[in-house]
Amino acid sequence: MLKDFLLSLLTVVNAMSPYLLFGFLVAGILHVFVPLPTKSGKPS
Numbered sequence: 001m002l003k004d005f006l007l008s009l010l011t012v013v014n015a016m017s018p019y020l021l022f023g024f025l026v027a028g029i030l031h032v033f034v035p036l037p038t039k040s041g042k043p044s
Helices: 002-033
Strands: none
Touching: none
16 A cells, blocks of 8 residues: 555656756746845845
């Protein structure tokens, strides 16, 4: 039973891995090229 669960979990993670890598790539590109808005309020 535990072996079947771990095998199913590994299969799902293996199937999701390209999409996860693509998502991290897109998030990294957005982090580099999209500026964050400046905070309003008093500077510390």
